[in-house]
Amino acid sequence: MxxxxxxxxxxxxxxxxxxxxxxxxxxxxxxxxxxxxxxxxxxxxxxxxxxxxxxxxxxxxxxxxxxxxxxxxxxxxxxxxxxxxxxxxxxxxxxxxxxxxxxxxxxxxxxxxxxxxxxxxxxxxSVIAARMMDYFAVSSRYEPNDPAYAELTAREREILILISKNATNSQIASELHLSSKTVANYVTNILNKLQVSDRQEAKRIALKWKLNDHV
CATH class of the missing domain: 3.40.50.2300 (Response regulator)
Incomplete structure (x- = not known):
């Protein structure tokens, strides 16, 4: 080789x-x-x-x-x-x-x-294979008919669900086995894509989409 x-x-x-x-x-x-x-x-x-x-x-x-x-x-x-x-x-x-x-x-x-x-x-x-399984599991879930939702990656959707449950960045990091810095970057991307200024507004959108009802 x-x-x-x-x-x-x-x-x-x-x-x-x-x-x-x-x-x-x-x-x-x-x-x-x-x-x-x-x-x-x-x-x-x-x-x-x-x-x-x-x-x-x-x-x-x-x-x-x-x-x-x-x-x-x-x-x-x-x-x-x-x-x-x-x-x-x-x-x-x-x-x-x-x-x-x-x-x-x-x-x-x-x-x-x-x-x-x-x-x-x-x-x-092994870590990448586990992430792929998570990705396809999240991707197969209910998807709201909203262009803003389509802009989110599978990981961002997963984090948005946790935000809607009032999870902090450190709690999300622990849940998803990510660093706090990585989670913070994801949260910033989510807010930008949803065109909102804070987590509470993002939470309201997630609740409007009823994401928790389909987890």
């Missing part, structure tokens, strides 16, 4: 190289620290697999994945990221990534993921 590493953190790439160099069937053929470099190196080296970070300077990993898959559809791309939000995960899937695992995955999980996508399969880390 000829592997290209695309990540802007030098130490993280070094750690991957040290790990993969101990595996006989895996060979590191190149490295990239930006999305642009990943595209260039992929075209030049034609690797079997690319381990791709999302947040890199310039072109991000998702855009790089999209462009690489357009020109080299046989190349398998595994996303390695610290981000587990719905938008990152599902956008990566839409542009052709064959797997998505978090950077804190253990060595066995990473090697298993590489082997899986090399054989033509798709693989998602």
């Amino acid at each position: 000829r592997i290209l590493l695309a990540d802007d953190h030098t130490l993280f790439r070094a750690g991957l190289k040290n790990l993969l160099s101990t595996v006989d069937e895996m060979q590191i053929v190149g490295e990239a620290s930006t999305g642009e470099e990943a595209i260039e190196q992929a075209s030049l080296l034609n690797p079997d697999i690319i381990l791709m970070d999302i947040r890199m300077p310039g072109l991000n990993g998702i855009e790089a994945t999209k462009k690489i898959r357009e020109t080299l559809p046989h190349v398998h791309i595994l996303i390695l990221s610290m981000f587990q939000d719905d938008q990152s995960v599902f956008t990566a899937m839409k542009v052709g990534a064959k797997g998505y695992i978090l950077k804190d995955a253990n060595e066995d999980e990473l090697l298993h993921a590489i082997r899986m996508i090399a054989s033509g399969g798709a693989v998602f880390g």
Whole structure:
């Protein structure tokens, strides 16, 4: 398996190289620290697999994945990221990534993921798989006939339901296993999309939509 590493953190790439160099069937053929470099190196080296970070300077990993898959559809791309939000995960899937695992995955999980996508399969880390199940569970619920509701992501809808139950940010973070900062960002996005100024107004909309009646 000829592997290209695309990540802007030098130490993280070094750690991957040290790990993969101990595996006989895996060979590191190149490295990239930006999305642009990943595209260039992929075209030049034609690797079997690319381990791709999302947040890199310039072109991000998702855009790089999209462009690489357009020109080299046989190349398998595994996303390695610290981000587990719905938008990152599902956008990566839409542009052709064959797997998505978090950077804190253990060595066995990473090697298993590489082997899986090399054989033509798709693989998602345990945390990501759980988020996908949550996403589809929420998406299958009752949906109000309101354009504003359609603007919300599945996770934002889930948080809006908790807001309607008077849950605080810390309580939402604990319930959904997210950081308080991540929850605060979601709440800000919800308020902006609903075009309201505070949680009480958001709660009133959620109650008008009768979201709790269909949980």
